[in-house]
Amino acid sequence: MGTEGDAGNGTSQGDTGSGTPAEDAGDTHEAIMGATYRALCEHGYANLTMQDIADEFDKSRSLLHYHFDTKEDLLLAFVDQMIGWIGDRLAETETEDPLPRLAEYVDRFVIEPDESDRQTFALAVVELRVQAVHHPQFREKLRAHYDRNAETVADIIADGIGAGVFRDVDPEAVGEAIYTAMVGARTYQVTLGAADATRRMRDAIAEFVVRELLVADRDVPEYAG
Numbered sequence: 001m002g003t004e005g006d007a008g009n010g011t012s013q014g015d016t017g018s019g020t021p022a023e024d025a026g027d028t029h030e031a032i033m034g035a036t037y038r039a040l041c042e043h044g045y046a047n048l049t050m051q052d053i054a055d056e057f058d059k060s061r062s063l064l065h066y067h068f069d070t071k072e073d074l075l076l077a078f079v080d081q082m083i084g085w086i087g088d089r090l091a092e093t094e095t096e097d098p099l100p101r102l103a104e105y106v107d108r109f110v111i112e113p114d115e116s117d118r119q120t121f122a123l124a125v126v127e128l129r130v131q132a133v134h135h136p137q138f139r140e141k142l143r144a145h146y147d148r149n150a151e152t153v154a155d156i157i158a159d160g161i162g163a164g165v166f167r168d169v170d171p172e173a174v175g176e177a178i179y180t181a182m183v184g185a186r187t188y189q190v191t192l193g194a195a196d197a198t199r200r201m202r203d204a205i206a207e208f209v210v211r212e213l214l215v216a217d218r219d220v221p222e223y224a225g
């Protein structure tokens with residue numbers, strides 16, 4: 001599967017018999033998750049059907065139904081996958097410096113006007129969150145998704161405090177505030193058409209939150225664009 005910013009190709013060799021049964025089953029599962037991602041990007045949650053997912057699946061529809069009886073079952077499995085997939089993406093970095101790590105984390109929430117796939121997928125995630133109001137299984141899984149992503153930024157802040165880059169604050173409280181601010185901006189952008197809401201919130205966090213976190217001899221990074 002790809003990252004939050006791309007659809008991935010969702011391909012596998014699960015039905016060729018080229019691996020062990022366990023490997024083939026794993027490949028098929030990954031292919032189904034990739035097909036679900038692409039279908040959500042194309043159709044969103046409300047209009048999504050099993051046929052839409054099957055159309056993105058490079059194997060037989062019967063194989064899709066063999067693994068998942070209903071759209072709900074499939075989407076519950078997809079949310080499980082999404083928790084690790086988006087969480088890994090948000091934590092991904094090539095630097096140990098807490099300041100650019102924090103900038104990378106926040107920047108990954110920005111959806112540009114030409115990123116229609118990410119826009120549609122973000123809207124589908126909002127629609128999935130609505131299901132959590134009345135669906136305990138969705139609520140449990142999406143709460144785990146929320147907790148992991150908030151914990152990622154809290155860990156960055158804690159590392160920054162330990163390295164003498166950030167002031168001594170409550171990492172969990174500040175991390176949750178940053179995460180919920182970016183999620184709220186993204187929700188506002190994809191549901192109400194608030195152009196560049198994620199970009200504006202990113203810049204506001206850099207100006208009014210990150211700047212206040214820094215010790216005296218550091219400055220917020222300049223964003224390109």
